[in-house]
Every structure is written in structure tokens, then in C-alpha cells.
Amino acid sequence: MSKISTAVPVAGRGRGLPLLPRLEAFLIPLMALIAGGVLFSLFLLVQGKSPVEFFSLVWRAGFSTAFSWPNTLSRVSPLLFAGLCVAIPARLGLMVIGGEGAIVLGGLAAAVSGAALGGVPAPLGFAVMVIAAMALGGLWLGIVGALRVRRGVNETIASLLMAYIATALFNHFVESVFRDPASLNKPSTRPLPESLRVGDMPVLQAHWGVAVGVLACLLAWLLIERTTLGFAARVTGDNPRAAQVQGFPVAGLVIGFTALAGALAGLGGFFEVAAVHGTANASLISGVGYTGILVAFLARHNPLAIIPVAVLLAGIEASSGLVQRRMDLPDATILVLQGCVFIIVLLSETIQGRLPAALRSLTRRMSNG
Amino acid sequence: MSAPAPSLEAVGMTMRFGDFTALDNVSLSVPPGSFHALLGENGAGKSTLVKCIMGFYHATSGALLVDYREARIQDPRDAQALGLGMVYQHFTLVPSLSAAENLVISRGDTPALINWAAERARLEAFLAGMPFRVPLDRPVSSLAAGEKQKLEILKQLYLGSRFLILDEPTSVLTPDEADEVLGHVKALTVSGALSVLMISHKFREVRAFADDVTVLRRGALAGRGRVAELTNEDMAAMMMGKAQIGSAPPRTGTPGDAVLELRGARARDRSGFKEIGIEDLKVRAGEIVGVAGISGNGQVELMEVLTGQRRLLSGAMTVQGAPYAATRAQARRHRVRxxxxxxxxxxxxxxxxxxxxLALRDFDSGRNGTGGRIFLGRARMARRAEELIRSFDIRTRGPQAQIRDLSGGNVQRAALARELSGDVALLVVANPCFGLDFSAARAIRDRLMQARNDGVAVLLISEDLDEILELADRVLVMSDGHITHEARADQAKPAELGRYMAGHAA
Incomplete structure (x- = not known):
């Protein structure tokens, strides 16, 4: 009967379990997360390590105590920006995966402009640094959008290659023209003056990048879900042909949204430099731009959902040190977990829209058997 | 032709999908060597019945008899082993391969290394016994639609099918091509080499070629009989049941000024190697101009030019006298839909x-629409949707349902509701009733005629010649990327138009 079952959801769609389609947006990523965790547990068991110990360590180091939260929150900021950098173009139907490049270049622009602005008042200095970071990040991914519009270049590949170029350029400049002669072992740009360092928020022991990142998520949600521009973008993402027939400025939307994504990634790079490292060096090339892909997919490209997802992944990352020490597992173990979850998330995209039908047929089979 | 044609009987076929009954206790009998037509509206269950016969679906209940023996058909391979073959509405040939290659690879038992000399000899021997043939060595993509359909039929015979199921086999053919292909099929049935079950919408073809007819309505048997003993009205009544087939509203008013004009317009076609060229196309207010043509002769490209999806290489497009490039602002200013x-x-x-x-047209049009310039007016959007759903009779669970969950006719009604609401000067329509059943098509056509009578300029690009002849004031024929013929609809002869459509007339 397998051939017929494909017809069942069509005939039965819309009857019964009316809430499920809405819940689905939450349930599918949750199930993917759990399934990814199970897959990862097998990986641990094969090595003779205890999954129970692993997850309890993650819980303790990432979330459970007053000591764990600052560590977790400090990692949230770049994940928010990197997640938005993937999610915003995704709503237009574009898979931009090279946010890393915009983060790195945004950070470089912030570091160089900030170091050059030694004596200026802090507000002016911050404004210049933010604008430089967002402009360079926006330009970088805006090029990807323009290539897509003008020449039909696949934006996924283009953005990935642009990310490689960006890190190469970054290394080149940090080791040559912008190198601080005082940085001997680790080539870095000149450190930012103290007045141009971003501090921590009151109460929460995390820098302002977290708050700005959350605000960016809220504004991105407003843009996509509540404005006419976002509406046109969603229509374009769902059906580009219909958007063209409606006369939407599809080219402008593509370039604008990719540039916006790049600008937000650049802003993330600004916070990494101004709040964390105080200079631009190889530490900025952390791969967080690629983790942003996982963040966006787990959030199903909903900017509001990016916030909790970023916190979750930040907590897992924050626990990596403790896991390393206690379980004698290498640093890359967390990447294996992320990889397991990501594969399952991509797999679960295929059951999107079919969950109600799948559950119905399951309950039917159970009641029959 | 060695084996004689088999007979086929379906007894009490029922097919349920969940709690939806697509086919309800339908029986059908096709004696050996007969040509049987299966009539019905879209959704009447014709395709479901045929798919049950071919083993794509497994009927919930009912039995199949092939040559008076019960046949258990688990999948299409079983059907093929029993000599049942199907020809689909759309071609299933590989366009880049030649006819000979298509025939040989269609066999399930083709060896990894093909001995082409031996295969060629066997093909020639096979074709020698056929009443018609096709060019064997040209790539299929260069064959005309009629040739391709003949090749599809040859392919089935080559595979050993003695019972052919034809699913609307002439929908992509001109009337002349259709007559030729079906004539050959008919000859094969008369000689006893083949039995045929043909799904069709077209009374003309049923009347000209079929011996018997079975009519389905809403999944159930609505009537059957010998074609010679039935009138078209009888068959229409069986298909429609009690529903009345209205006729088009009367044509009123006279055409006004030209609204849309294309002059010397050239654009690349889809392949990128050829061009389409429209020398002179005018659509005036209060008239319907029909563009007839066989699928793939530049109509898609013309539509893309008109909707701004395809750039003009040269020439001019104007609407109400002003240059027009189909931007949102221009479409709004000139009221183009x-x-x-x-x-x-x-x-x-x-x-x-x-x-x-439903809000795609006016979500960003400021105070007159459903939204502001920057923020969406979600409450107004919902209210407006409910009005349109009521006035255009769109059947949906509600305004918040995903539009892909609606049936084809209701999606078409929703699109029409959106495009025809408000003040419209020019409406460009392509194949508006494709895949819709009688009553849905009737409703759409009435709306188009009403729009025309209200002074809208309508450009109707359609592959359905009957639709164009019913609705249009003027008919243009498009062939090989150009307009090759123009006629007044009330004076046009289908056969002549068909020759221009096929590109044969000079």
C-alpha cells in the first residue's frame, strides 16, 4: 500500500488535529534536536564514553548555575548575528552560507577604523566603527546578491567562495599593512583604545552585543512579518515567478536582503572585536559564521526563534571546556554534535507539512494493530 | 501482429483515499478489438480508474479480467506483462535521443552493450508490420507533436502492448494531427490487433473514433452506451448530471481605443538560440484578442515579455500610449492585470x-488597498479576503488556509478575484481554464466575457481553440514565434486555423 499512502495527506489534509500545523514549526526542530542527540550518543558509546555524563556536563557548564550563564551569554552575540545572516536571505529563497566572510571583514574594518580614531569622543568613534563594519560586511554579501541577479551565479557557492576570499584578505592585511609591530607571535591589528571598547551590560555579565543582537532579531522579524517590503520578500521566496508577474523589484530585494544580511554579520564582527578581542587577529576566524547556518535552520529562518536557538547552542559551546577536561574528549566533539543535529535538521525538512498526516496514519495503525 | 487484442473488464472497482471515495463501484467492459471512450469532468475518477487498471493504485475493492481471466496487477510491470500499455497526455520520450534509440531503451531487457545493427534490423522488421511510421534517426525534439504521439503509440506496440490506454492523447495536437493519429489507432482496432480505452474531453473525437463510451461523474458510473446511439447532448447530460451548462453571456458594446500595443518586438526564446517576433499586436478596450497556437510556439515567451519577465531585444511595448516595462508602478498606473x-x-x-x-495586488498601495506603504494592514487584508471569497465563490476552509490546499478551480478563482477586482484597463490571460472542469471553466469564461463587456481590453493566450473561438473577437495564430495569421473569430474556420497553427499553411 506504500504507493497509495502518498495520496492520503492530500485527501485528509485540514481535517482533525487543527493545531498541529502551527505546532509543527516547533516540534520538527525539537525532534531533530533529540534525534541528533541520540545519533551523537551512539558516537560517544562507540568510544566507550557515557552520553549521560556528557549531557549532564553540558547542562551544568552551559545552563544550570550562575557561573555558567556569563560564559554562555558571551557566546550568544555572534550566533545571533550569524543566524540572522542566513535566515534573512533564506526568506527570499536564497541560501547564503558565507556569513563568516562578512563577520571577519566587518571585524577588521571595526578594528582598523577604531585604532585609527584614537582621540575622538567615544560615540563618534563607535559610530564610525559600526558603519565601517556594517558597510564592508554589507558590500561583501551584496556582491553575492548582485552576482545572483546580474549573472545568475549560485548564491550558496558564491557566498562560500567569498568567505574564503575574505579570510585570505583578512590574514593578508593583518599580517602586512595593518599589523601592529608589537604583536609578535600572533599577528594582530593595533589594539583598540580603552574608550572604544564595548563593555558589559548591567546585571547580566555579558557585553552589549547580546542586547543589540536580540534587538536585531526583533527588528528583522518586524521587517519580514509585518512590513510590505517583508511581504514582497516572502512572496518572492515562495514563488519568484509570481513575484515577477506582480512587478516586485526582485533584483532590488535580492541585493538589498543579501546586503542587509552581510551588514548584520559585519555588526557581529564589530562586537567580537570591540567587546571580546580588542583587536583583529586570527581568533576572529572562529567558524561562527558557519554555526549560524545551523542556528538559522533550527530556527526555521524565523528571526524570533533564533534567540532561544542561539542561547542553546552557545550553552553547548560553553560546556566544551569542561567536557574536554572531565571526559577526555577533544574540542572537536562539540562540532560532531552540531554536525549530527544539522544532518537530522536537513533530513527533517522533508517531513515538513506532512507531520499531521504522519501522526494520523501512525495513530490509525496503532488503533488497528 | 501475432497475438490478437485482449479484452478487458473492470468489475465493481472502488478506490478510497482515506475517507474520500475517488471511485465508487465502477464497472467497464472493453471487448477485443474495440475502441472505448472514457468521458468525464476533471475529478470524475477517470484517471483513478485507469491507474487502478495499470497497477499504479491498488483498488480498495473490485476485480480486473483480462481475456476473461482474473488479473492481479500489483504494479505497472504486471500490466505490461499482460499486454496493457498506457500513452500519457504528455510525452515520455527522451528529447535528445532519436526515435530508434527511444524505442530500444524503452525495453526493460536492453543489454548493457547494445548491438545497434541487430536492433536496427529488428526495428525495421517491426515497423514493416505497422500501418504508419516515424523518422527513426532524427532527435525526438525535432519531431512535430503529432509525430511524437505516433512514436509513443509505436513504442507501446513495440513493447508488446495489445491493449492501449490513451490519456487525453490529443491535448497537445492540432485537430488535423489528432485525426491522423487517432485514425491509425482506429485502423489497428478494426484489424483486431489492438483494443483501446481512451480518456477524452472532446466529444468530436469520441464521436469520430469510439465504438462505445463510459461516462463517469463524481467517481460513479453516470452512463454508457454505443456512441452511434447517443447524441452529444446525451453524453453532456451524463457528464454534468443535473447541473446546467450555461452559455456565455452575450457580447455587448464595441471596441474602443487601443490599450496594449506591441510593435516590432523581438525577444529571445527559451532555448536562447531563436527569437520570437511580434510585428504588430493591438488590443483595444472592450475586445478580447485570442492568441491561438500549439504549445511551445512562443506563447510562453510572449507572456513573459508582457509580464516583464523577458527583456525585449528591440521594438516597443506601450500601454495606453505610454512605454511599458511591467514594473509594479506602471502596472498600477495603467491598471494592467x-x-x-x-x-x-x-x-x-x-x-x-x-x-x-488575494492581497498581492494591493497590500502596498496605501489608503486604497489593504495595507499602508510600510506596514501591512492585516485586519483590512482579512476583511477584504472574506469579501472576495464570498463574491467569487472561492471554496476554502478559511482565509488563513494555505492556497496550495485549494483545488485547481478555486486557486484559479482566487487569482481571478484578485486580478479582476478594482478598476482594470488591460487583462492578459494565458490558458485560464487549463485542467478545470466544465463548471469551473464556465465560471471563469463568463468573468472574462463580463470584463470585456465592461470595457476591459483582454488578451487571451490559449492552447484551447474552442475557448478562443467562443470568447475572442479577433483570433491571431502564433506559430514558430511569430503571428502568422489573423481572422475575425466569427468568420474563422477551425481547420484553417489548425493548418496555420501547424505551420503548414503558406
């Missing part, structure tokens, strides 16, 4: 709601 074919794929955002899809 579009209804592309297959609206779910070309005019809707399938995963967005009915209400959102």
Missing part, C-alpha cells in the same frame, strides 16, 4: 495564505 497559466505555479505564493495571496 495578469492571469498566467497554472496560477499556483505562476501567480501565487503556494505556502502563503489565501488572504495573503
Amino acid at each position: 495578469y492571469l498566467p497559466e497554472e496560477p499556483l505555479h505562476n501567480a501565487c505564493a503556494p505556502h502563503m495564505s489565501v488572504a495573503e495571496n
